[in-house]
Amino acid sequence: MSGPASQLDALVIGAGFSGLYQLLCLRDRLGLSVKVLEAAADIGGTWYWNRYPGARCDSESHSYCYFFSRELLEEWTWSERYPGPPEILRYLNRVADKFDLRRDIRFNVRVTAAHYDDKANLWDVVTESGERYQARYLVTAVGCLSAANVPRIPGLESFAGHWYHTGQWPQEGVDFRGKRVGQIGTGSTGIQAAPVIAQTAAHLTVFQRTAQYSVPARNAPLQEEFLRYVREHHDEIREVMRSTPNGHPFRIDRRKAFEVSEAEREAVYEAAWKKGGLQFRASFHDLVLDKAANDTAAEFIKRKIRAIVKDPKTAQALADIDHPYAAKRPPIDTDYFETFNRDNVTLVDLRAEPIERITAAGIKTRAREYALDMIVFATGFDAMTGPLLKIDIRGRDGLTLREAWAAGPLTYLGLQVPGFPNLFTVTGPGSPSVLTNMPVAIEQHVEWITGCIAYMREKGIDRCEAGAEAAQKWGERVNAAANATLLPLATHSWYLGANVPGKPRVFMPYAGGLARYRAICDDIASRGYEGFVMRRAGARPRAAARGFR
Numbered sequence: 001m002s003g004p005a006s007q008l009d010a011l012v013i014g015a016g017f018s019g020l021y022q023l024l025c026l027r028d029r030l031g032l033s034v035k036v037l038e039a040a041a042d043i044g045g046t047w048y049w050n051r052y053p054g055a056r057c058d059s060e061s062h063s064y065c066y067f068f069s070r071e072l073l074e075e076w077t078w079s080e081r082y083p084g085p086p087e088i089l090r091y092l093n094r095v096a097d098k099f100d101l102r103r104d105i106r107f108n109v110r111v112t113a114a115h116y117d118d119k120a121n122l123w124d125v126v127t128e129s130g131e132r133y134q135a136r137y138l139v140t141a142v143g144c145l146s147a148a149n150v151p152r153i154p155g156l157e158s159f160a161g162h163w164y165h166t167g168q169w170p171q172e173g174v175d176f177r178g179k180r181v182g183q184i185g186t187g188s189t190g191i192q193a194a195p196v197i198a199q200t201a202a203h204l205t206v207f208q209r210t211a212q213y214s215v216p217a218r219n220a221p222l223q224e225e226f227l228r229y230v231r232e233h234h235d236e237i238r239e240v241m242r243s244t245p246n247g248h249p250f251r252i253d254r255r256k257a258f259e260v261s262e263a264e265r266e267a268v269y270e271a272a273w274k275k276g277g278l279q280f281r282a283s284f285h286d287l288v289l290d291k292a293a294n295d296t297a298a299e300f301i302k303r304k305i306r307a308i309v310k311d312p313k314t315a316q317a318l319a320d321i322d323h324p325y326a327a328k329r330p331p332i333d334t335d336y337f338e339t340f341n342r343d344n345v346t347l348v349d350l351r352a353e354p355i356e357r358i359t360a361a362g363i364k365t366r367a368r369e370y371a372l373d374m375i376v377f378a379t380g381f382d383a384m385t386g387p388l389l390k391i392d393i394r395g396r397d398g399l400t401l402r403e404a405w406a407a408g409p410l411t412y413l414g415l416q417v418p419g420f421p422n423l424f425t426v427t428g429p430g431s432p433s434v435l436t437n438m439p440v441a442i443e444q445h446v447e448w449i450t451g452c453i454a455y456m457r458e459k460g461i462d463r464c465e466a467g468a469e470a471a472q473k474w475g476e477r478v479n480a481a482a483n484a485t486l487l488p489l490a491t492h493s494w495y496l497g498a499n500v501p502g503k504p505r506v507f508m509p510y511a512g513g514l515a516r517y518r519a520i521c522d523d524i525a526s527r528g529y530e531g532f533v534m535r536r537a538g539a540r541p542r543a544a545a546r547g548f549r
């Protein structure tokens, strides 16, 4: 690393929901010198990059926002139940303006390396263009879903048309008119994109490897009556979000699926289908805990698919779902299954005819070649660990994060990694993160990190690092929490890293619920950051308190 380095108290990587709030907390609440480095040309993170057709949030807008400022809540009004990137970006810009955040964010700056200097107790950070920064605290706010996964299908370089990944969508948009479009991938993204692409493309061919459940989103403009309810109930909404496992503004029904009659169960599902949205998952208490209970929801959705899709062979391929409902992140949609009734849409079942290669003219499966002008990769992300491992992060004694995580990510609370002092990972693996309505998890992490740094400064502690034993025990709790649910039964899920060849198969998020997790984090903090190894300036390292319970 060369060149004079800018000296900072804290450096934050990423300017999405996480990085913006982390900047505000460290700069304005603790009075630190802070900079944010962001690879994109503007703020927004997910919403800057994912501008593909049909992109929307699936958290309800009145909950997909910050709750830390009452004034901000009262000033902002959402227009739709599930807004798309333009409106979410307007919201984040409003936040950045209100709190004067832009002056400390550097855009078009990708961090390539971050090395911990043990002697100086500083992080040395280098960017793609060779700029250097030194900071006492390094906070990664790089997102869980920001490293696009373009599968290595042989022949892509020979394709004569254009191809795009939904997570790196061109800012100027893509014109599909008159084009033969191939879409690979039918997760949340593909399910949102296909109906909109089909509206203008000459023909859309959807290549499906794993069939997915989806429930109608029922997106609509928000009515004045609902907006008034939101304005008058911020505290109650916040309370529900903080007390439920997933951070959403609705509670999970207390009843188990078999505590009601079959007719009643059907009526519950029918009502949830009509209402639309992720709330379907909350229809019964045990849907992601008990396979037989889950089967009742799964069968209901499969019946709906068969009823909507007219061509029996296509309906069968779409409803041939091999995992429990919600074991993979459940999508919500606007006319996804209906789209397969259009004359210009074809489904290709890759289980029956796997892709062999991409050719100059299109995609060749085992059965035939599909002629295409454009390919859309809705193939997801190298989730959770990908954005961190793309940076050459080295901790004490030159330990690389890649070595530390060779067998899968090991963290303490998803907040710190043993061997990497003063590195904090917002929504890191081992925290509830992607299993939640993320702004709630983000606020909790950012505030906890801010509290930890405030504590260190107050006590004259200059180094904080996850204890190895505490991290090991936390890893066991993360595994146990996942195994208490049906989530690991979707063996091809990105929660397990299974979508990226060669990635260790480890269930990455903490499935024990956000409310419980918050209580654990608060308890650990109240015990003087139990399980973290803290060092006072000029002193030898010591284990905090009595070790991990």
Ligand SMILES: Cc1cc2nc3c(=O)[nH]c(=O)nc-3n(C[C@H](O)[C@H](O)[C@H](O)COP(=O)(O)OP(=O)(O)OC[C@H]3O[C@@H](n4cnc5c(N)ncnc54)[C@H](O)[C@@H]3O)c2cc1C
Binding pocket: 013, 014, 015, 016, 017, 018, 019, 037, 038, 039, 040, 044, 045, 046, 047, 048, 050, 055, 056, 057, 058, 059, 064, 109, 110, 111, 112, 141, 142, 143, 144, 145, 146, 189, 387, 391, 426, 427, 436, 437, 438, 439, 442
């Ligand atoms: C299409 C889509 C829809 C989603 N919808 C929802 C939803 O409805 N509800 C929900 O709860 N969650 C949703 N999510 C998850 C979403 O990622 C989070 O809600 C939230 O936006 C994450 O914010 P973040 O700031 O943590 O990360 P991000 O928004 O991903 O921001 C991370 C930023 O870090 C930057 N970065 C990464 N690496 C580097 C580097 N090396 N150097 C410099 N900059 C770097 C990236 O460019 C990016 O701007 C969705 C995700 C996707 C992909």
Ligand SMILES: NC(=O)c1ccc[n+]([C@@H]2O[C@H](COP(=O)([O-])OP(=O)(O)OC[C@H]3O[C@@H](n4cnc5c(N)ncnc54)[C@H](OP(=O)(O)O)[C@@H]3O)[C@@H](O)[C@H]2O)c1
Binding pocket: 056, 057, 058, 059, 145, 151, 152, 184, 185, 186, 187, 188, 189, 190, 192, 207, 208, 209, 210, 329, 331, 332, 350, 355, 378, 379, 380, 381, 434, 492, 494, 499
């Ligand atoms: N708010 C929203 O509604 C929304 C929208 C988009 C994304 N998101 C978030 O982002 C996450 C990721 O969603 P995503 O849809 O982008 O990714 P994803 O859920 O990982 O889905 C990727 C799709 O691509 C397929 N695929 C991957 N590699 C392939 C290959 N080599 N050949 C053929 N098919 C391949 C996958 O098939 P397999 O299943 O067989 O691997 C899957 O169908 C979501 O789970 C959600 O958390 C949310």
